[in-house]
Amino acid sequence: MDHSFHRPKLQLLFIKSIIINKKIIHSLFEIFSKYTHTLFTRLSNIIPPLSLILLSARANSAWELNMVESATAIGREIHGLHMTIFYICVAIAIIVFGIMLYSIIRHRKSLGAEAKPFHESTVVEIIWTTIPLIILVVMAIPATNTLIAMYDTEASDIDIKVTGYQWKWRYEYLNTDVDFFSTLTTTQDQMHGLETKSENYLLEVDNHLVIPINKKVRFLFTAQDVIHSWWVPDHAIKKDAIPGFINESWTKVEKPGIYRGQCAELCGQGHGYMPIVVEAVSEEDYQAWLINQQQAQKNANQVSELSFDELMVQGKTGYDKNCAACHQVTGLGIPPVFPALKGSAIALGDIQQHIDIVVNGKAGSAMAAFGEQLTPTELAAIITYERNAWGNDKGDSIQPAEIVSFKQAQGQ
Amino acid sequence: MTDHQTATTHEHSAAPATGIKRWLYTTNHKDIGSMYLIFSLVMLLIGGSMALLIRSELFQPGLQLMQPEFFNQMTTLHGIIMVFGAIMPAFVGMANWLIPMMVGAPDMALPRINNWSFWLLPFAFGMVLSTLFMEGGAPNFGWTFYAPLSTTYAPPSVTFFIFSVHIMGISSVMGAVNVIATIMNMRAPGMNYMKMPMFVWTWLITAFLLLAVMPVLAGVVTMMLMDIHFGTSFFDAAGGGDPVMFQHIFWFFGHPEVYIMILPAFGIVSHIIPTFARKPLFGYHSMVIATSSIAVLSFIVWAHHMFTVGMPLVGELFFMYSTMLIAVPTGVEVFNWVATMFRGSMTFETPMLFSIAFVVLFTIGGLSGLMLAIAPADFQYHDTYFVVAHFHYVLVPGALFSIIAGVYFWIPKWTGVMYNEGMGKFHFWLSFVGVNLTFFPMHFIGLAGMPRRIPDYALQFADFNMVASIGAFLFGLSQLIFVYNIIQCIRQRGCPASPQVWEGAEGLEWTVDSPAPYHTFQTPPDLDKLQYSNGHN
Numbered sequence: 001m002d003h004s005f006h007r008p009k010l011q012l013l014f015i016k017s018i019i020i021n022k023k024i025i026h027s028l029f030e031i032f033s034k035y036t037h038t039l040f041t042r043l044s045n046i047i048p049p050l051s052l053i054l055l056s057a058r059a060n061s062a063w064e065l066n067m068v069e070s071a072t073a074i075g076r077e078i079h080g081l082h083m084t085i086f087y088i089c090v091a092i093a094i095i096v097f098g099i100m101l102y103s104i105i106r107h108r109k110s111l112g113a114e115a116k117p118f119h120e121s122t123v124v125e126i127i128w129t130t131i132p133l134i135i136l137v138v139m140a141i142p143a144t145n146t147l148i149a150m151y152d153t154e155a156s157d158i159d160i161k162v163t164g165y166q167w168k169w170r171y172e173y174l175n176t177d178v179d180f181f182s183t184l185t186t187t188q189d190q191m192h193g194l195e196t197k198s199e200n201y202l203l204e205v206d207n208h209l210v211i212p213i214n215k216k217v218r219f220l221f222t223a224q225d226v227i228h229s230w231w232v233p234d235h236a237i238k239k240d241a242i243p244g245f246i247n248e249s250w251t252k253v254e255k256p257g258i259y260r261g262q263c264a265e266l267c268g269q270g271h272g273y274m275p276i277v278v279e280a281v282s283e284e285d286y287q288a289w290l291i292n293q294q295q296a297q298k299n300a301n302q303v304s305e306l307s308f309d310e311l312m313v314q315g316k317t318g319y320d321k322n323c324a325a326c327h328q329v330t331g332l333g334i335p336p337v338f339p340a341l342k343g344s345a346i347a348l349g350d351i352q353q354h355i356d357i358v359v360n361g362k363a364g365s366a367m368a369a370f371g372e373q374l375t376p377t378e379l380a381a382i383i384t385y386e387r388n389a390w391g392n393d394k395g396d397s398i399q400p401a402e403i404v405s406f407k408q409a410q411g412q
Numbered sequence: 413m414t415d416h417q418t419a420t421t422h423e424h425s426a427a428p429a430t431g432i433k434r435w436l437y438t439t440n441h442k443d444i445g446s447m448y449l450i451f452s453l454v455m456l457l458i459g460g461s462m463a464l465l466i467r468s469e470l471f472q473p474g475l476q477l478m479q480p481e482f483f484n485q486m487t488t489l490h491g492i493i494m495v496f497g498a499i500m501p502a503f504v505g506m507a508n509w510l511i512p513m514m515v516g517a518p519d520m521a522l523p524r525i526n527n528w529s530f531w532l533l534p535f536a537f538g539m540v541l542s543t544l545f546m547e548g549g550a551p552n553f554g555w556t557f558y559a560p561l562s563t564t565y566a567p568p569s570v571t572f573f574i575f576s577v578h579i580m581g582i583s584s585v586m587g588a589v590n591v592i593a594t595i596m597n598m599r600a601p602g603m604n605y606m607k608m609p610m611f612v613w614t615w616l617i618t619a620f621l622l623l624a625v626m627p628v629l630a631g632v633v634t635m636m637l638m639d640i641h642f643g644t645s646f647f648d649a650a651g652g653g654d655p656v657m658f659q660h661i662f663w664f665f666g667h668p669e670v671y672i673m674i675l676p677a678f679g680i681v682s683h684i685i686p687t688f689a690r691k692p693l694f695g696y697h698s699m700v701i702a703t704s705s706i707a708v709l710s711f712i713v714w715a716h717h718m719f720t721v722g723m724p725l726v727g728e729l730f731f732m733y734s735t736m737l738i739a740v741p742t743g744v745e746v747f748n749w750v751a752t753m754f755r756g757s758m759t760f761e762t763p764m765l766f767s768i769a770f771v772v773l774f775t776i777g778g779l780s781g782l783m784l785a786i787a788p789a790d791f792q793y794h795d796t797y798f799v800v801a802h803f804h805y806v807l808v809p810g811a812l813f814s815i816i817a818g819v820y821f822w823i824p825k826w827t828g829v830m831y832n833e834g835m836g837k838f839h840f841w842l843s844f845v846g847v848n849l850t851f852f853p854m855h856f857i858g859l860a861g862m863p864r865r866i867p868d869y870a871l872q873f874a875d876f877n878m879v880a881s882i883g884a885f886l887f888g889l890s891q892l893i894f895v896y897n898i899i900q901c902i903r904q905r906g907c908p909a910s911p912q913v914w915e916g917a918e919g920l921e922w923t924v925d926s927p928a929p930y931h932t933f934q935t936p937p938d939l940d941k942l943q944y945s946n947g948h949n
Contacts, residue, residue, distance in 0.1 A: 064857075065856045067860075086783065097772060100753060103753045103758070108759070109758060115691045116755040119691070143786045193476070202870050227558055233792060233861040242649075245722070268561060325480075334479055
């Protein structure tokens, strides 16, 4: 790992900071005018009568106040615990703040209140130590029971290994050949406001995790690089995915439907961009899906000769989905953290080195190893695209078969 | 002549040195206290500006102002600067100013160490801020810097980050040693432990917490340094290490750390409420016991920050129960403040307003903390905005409000000038509205499912995020009133303050002139003559 530091010269640093400041100020002005406009339109939307707000109970309804009620028995138990402890807190707050408010109103000097300098009462201290203690013990009992149930991962019907990657999820259905990655499909244009945001903005992926309803599904969590955390609020599952370790959790979903969640542990710059979509279906649909999925995977790994234009078209799609978060749609990157590909030594240099960095990643940097994440066709298309887009114009192209032989040469 | 010379060397020269040398070389606890307080104010404004940048980006869905990479740098620096640069030095500044005056001592026990522990800080934070301009950017792994994101996957600036955490740690440990030495050795004759003011008590306990856990933080960052540069694998599973061990060590420091940031606040509020209720603190003894219990318990609750890492069931249960238990002594503190107000003769000057808001809003933060303690429910709360709401409630209208209350309360003693009461009240009401507008909606978006530390969010979280951002700007900008009020006091603009300042104030610091002379209590005060009872007998 190379950890030498490139210290820019002091002058350069100074100039750099000025440029950054200028950029920030400029964008601040731009944003300010944009914000004031949206603020007023949004406010005029949200201020109308409360009844209107309550009526808008869509799936995506805004002004959501509380924890989701959940589609599993454990989830409902947790929701119940949450509401119980919440009401206990409200009761305590009403009593404490009530007494305080009473004193604030009645015992003011301006009303002629005289201080009664009573203090130190062991009896009172014992009372207000004991009562909370009893409340806590009462609360701890159901909480303990729920926790024990959550930890019971025995006797599962289906086992799925979930692996966190920077920044996507991999699902392996144990004892089957089904093994795929699930990646965000929201476009960069939507994020940057160049396109209208879709209904499930940032919560949509290419491949859903499909599970059958009314079956005990056990998840085994781990991670490839840093710690991630797999969270689906509707199923009340949140478990850290830790590199080198395996964690367990389970669910039994009762209602068919699509359930969305997100990574909950900071895992780098794409932390907000690795959602989870679970699709719960009937047992028959699940079996049919399994067969389809196995076939689809076989097909995806087969390679065929593609024309330059086909590679470029597929390459742009693949690039925008997998690479643009760092290297940007424009290929300009965000130097110095994420290098530009436009005019870069790698994109214009030796093709084997280019394949190597995409397939194996770069240790000690955010550049992941895409070799196992993408199909040979996708890899070939992306590399071709990178060598010919944004005026790189190398004119060469890579066929999927070359990727396959590269990986074979590496013993993968 | 020789007699005279002996006298001058034994007594400090009456007047402070002039110019920059006064501040560089000073060993005077009041000068050092002022420097700490001003430093923390500057850090508050820097960290606050970063918070405003974060809230601007989160004003609406989409990426408007910054890239996710820079967003992560901002959340990291905001956390580090607020915890180590704003809140902690502010409390140390107050300790410097007040502890010697409250226990009747002429200065801190270790004046030169005092100077050094302050002057380390500007270098530590200068280094932290300089990482923004480094190749690869500033640290971007959150203020909790979980490995391996902060080791194998960190930007090169992490080494500077580690070094500055070491420097901050040295500064904190020296500050803590100084506080302990002062309190144990330099109390005026007759001031036994159970006559010490609450602020002194809470700081004594805090200082022991600091001594216990800052070396642990130093240890964990050293292990990171070894992993990064010297080929060890403490936190790298590939080499036989354990990333979860990082979290255990970090939170073994981190949980007592949150009490380090709140116990002195308990002390401050325990001075202000009795003063303006014109009544002694209801249960001094039980407050001392409760504070000590919190400190002891704070060592056995750390893994409640890690309920989702996959601990064994028994571990989960242990940490759930111990965490719930800590609510009991915390409750005792709150009940005692309320009982102190009850049947008092209350007035509502700015320090009192901030203290009352402290009690209410800190309690809200405490109650959401109790909810978070319920381990099964925490699987839903963990790493969401509910947690962000919780800890900001205990740290902003908690720790920060107590500091603001303390500044308003003691600034007449420090500068000799009364602050502008009207502006103080205006500052309070804007802050009160702003802070709730910012942090209360975060409870809702957290419960609705928004993870923390994301630069962009799904559309259903948009409305409350916009409210929070508006609140943040209201809160942030209203602090400028505070800054103005402080500057006016320092510039001696305003009515001169009497030595007593507040009608109901008790304690040795109110027996000296306002402003407090450069040297106070060079001969120990006679507690009997002053009828010193600390409000209780």
